[in-house]
Amino acid sequence: MTMANITRLRKNIETLKAISEPCNGGVTRIGFTPKYREGVEYIKCQMREAGLDVVEDDIGNIYGRLAGKNPQLPAILSGSHLDTVRNAGAFDGIAGVIAALEVARMLRENNIQLDHTLEVVGFIEEEGTQFGIVLLGSRFITGEFTEEDYDRISNESGETLRDRLQAYSSDNKVIPARRQPGTIKAFIELHDEQGPLLENTHSDIGIVDNIVAIGQMVVNVHGFAGHAGTVPMTMRQDAGVAGNLLATRLTQYVIDRYPETATLTIGKFHLEPGSANCIPCECRFTLDIRSGKAAIVQEIISYVQSESIEVARHCSVAIETEETSFKEPVEMDGTLKGIIKSACEECNLTWQPMSSGAGHDAMIMAGISRAAMLFVPCVQGITHHPAECIPWEDMGKGTDVLYNTILKIDRL
Amino acid sequence: MTMANITRLRKNIETLKAISEPCNGGVTRIGFTPKYREGVEYIKCQMREAGLDVVEDDIGNIYGRLAGKNPQLPAILSGSHLDTVRNAGAFDGIAGVIAALEVARMLRENNIQLDHTLEVVGFIEEEGTQFGIVLLGSRFITGEFTEEDYDRISNESGETLRDRLQAYSSDNKVIPARRQPGTIKAFIELHDEQGPLLENTHSDIGIVDNIVAIGQMVVNVHGFAGHAGTVPMTMRQDAGVAGNLLATRLTQYVIDRYPETATLTIGKFHLEPGSANCIPCECRFTLDIRSGKAAIVQEIISYVQSESIEVARHCSVAIETEETSFKEPVEMDGTLKGIIKSACEECNLTWQPMSSGAGHDAMIMAGISRAAMLFVPCVQGITHHPAECIPWEDMGKGTDVLYNTILKIDRL
Incomplete structure (x- = not known):
């Protein structure tokens, strides 16, 4: 059975952890800053090394594409956000991007080409630390925000999103952020639980029923x-x-x-x-x-x-x-939840259904696509703190489930 | 029966109320400031007009002396403080100084010369707003603080008491602040209750048992x-x-x-x-x-x-x-409490014993002299607020009791 390479997952996460503003033992990589750019460029480099085609959209979300057999089919998206709160842990968001990247690497290593294109996505500014608006990157994808909001949105220093983007933008290939509903088959996000439930109930995986x-x-x-x-x-x-x-x-x-x-x-x-x-x-x-x-x-x-x-x-x-x-609560897609459950059982891992008490990009992506989330355990439920920790073994298990889930979605 | 002149009491208190830093409807006259000096000079002027001999001590307390028949006898002191908190009412402290001044005026008008010298006292910086140390003026009188503390005590701007005194001091006749125990027969302080008890129980006067x-x-x-x-x-x-x-x-x-x-x-x-x-x-x-x-x-x-x-x-x-x-609590003098009680009865006024929940100069003066306090009602118990109010009639009643009390102390 194909399993995630834990050494590789760990190396990516630890490298990214080191790309931080000076802070008190944790990670500070706020959207639209030079440090955020540095982190993004590292991930883009890792995506290219994995053989993915890298693009950035005009708001700063990044995609690593692994072409499917049939380019007419909508893409399967997986990932999470790359920005952090101030003095954060190393896993919140990041874990979901790196897990999706690892799935792409596993597919390549096994010479598997999906029917659908797989897109590893890294959303920008989910935490809302730069502009006080959470889930910013994904809300530009679904069209909730548009270029008209560039001048409306500003940070505490009075700098607008438009100004910030001018300073931040790269010279890379840039696509429009907005995605149309028909172009995405499914979005699946791995995230640490950010709570103590999985650890306390000794469950390997949490399957999110809804975001509260x-x-x-x-x-x-x-x-x-x-x-x-x-x-x-x-x-x-x-x-x-x-x-x-x-x-x-x-x-x-x-x-x-x-x-x-x-x-x-x-x-x-x-x-x-x-x-x-x-x-x-x-x-x-x-x-x-x-x-x-x-x-x-x-x-x-x-x-x-x-x-x-x-x-x-x-x-x-x-x-x-x-x-x-x-x-209002956002329900996760029933078909995708069933697929994650089957994937857990295939991997011989225990799982439990749960609500997500925190907001996630998946709740935004649910507006234009089937969407689902799987949670991996997080020690003592500590999050938004330098001590945040997904045990590496659990990180591997979560990535294995994500891999099997994506294979099944491809056949859906 | 001799009674206080309410018009005169009111005029003094309202004139002093107008001597204030700009503030939100109340009075701001903090110890050792030019506005405090202005207030003090108004009171000294009123004292002189009443025929009192005015002196200031080296910390800024002021005295208006009405000489007694026997200069060998210790003095009877009555008064309170002249400083305010920020945006205060017009009565806290001030009422006790003006009541004692009115008693001196009543004695003069009735051609009564006491055996003991009567000293109307106005303490400085009881509220502690300038240096963060409450009861400052009276604590220099009892010797708890001495000139050695001039350099130790400083305000938020880092200015020492010594610096402040240099800017503040007047050219008037200045005596040392320190008083020896044998030189004071009794200290009696009229103050507004600063609570709602007298109003709620329809009592004219509160006789303070102790300061809590x-x-x-x-x-x-x-x-x-x-x-x-x-x-x-x-x-x-x-x-x-x-x-x-x-x-x-x-x-x-x-x-x-x-x-x-x-x-x-x-x-x-x-x-x-x-x-x-x-x-x-x-x-x-x-x-x-x-x-x-x-x-x-x-x-x-x-x-x-x-x-x-x-x-x-x-x-x-x-x-x-x-x-x-x-x-620790500070007990008020039993003999003086008995005298205030008799004075209330003589004036046909109701009274009730009570604790003072707030600190007052009387608790400091109790260290070197018999000391007692009488409270007058204060509307809804409101204090340290522009709306603080002693009804003028109650101000008159309190002054009448104070007058009779001082006559009785003189005969003690």
């Missing part, structure tokens, strides 16, 4: 300021006390009712005036609510609203809740 | 960061969730157990990394714990420590608690 629905809210509590020493406890309208109580009740509700099927995260919690000896008059906190089922996110949002009324009454404060965004 | 014990703590919760979407609720070590729960339990404990006799305030609450889509790895919050009884503050501190262990276990996080300061 995400509700984001801001809660504003309005109380009444006062001196920490002069207002008796029973006469206070302490915005912080109400905020802490509401936060505690909301978290406990999700733990009790949806322990496995939803998450609620309070990442920011701010008090005004913010002095140790002042009773807070204002408390503001964020809520990030996710579930594979949009109805569950909606139910939790309703609970937030009703519990806010209850806590406001209990604490003699006013509470406003604002739903700042709501993203 | 204050324990200050910092709580540090150490959890484990993670992506908001990828770590199931049951596998999290969320520092913020633990912090919210601990904060809620601590507040509820004090409300249940010490509703009238202690306060616990959480004025700062901070999460790291502080992103809406990240599980917090760190949570840091402050605790301000106050009670008239030091043993109650100590008991609450013990509860914080034991409950932290319980919450750490429950939430799978580590919690460190640090006691950053502990101030």
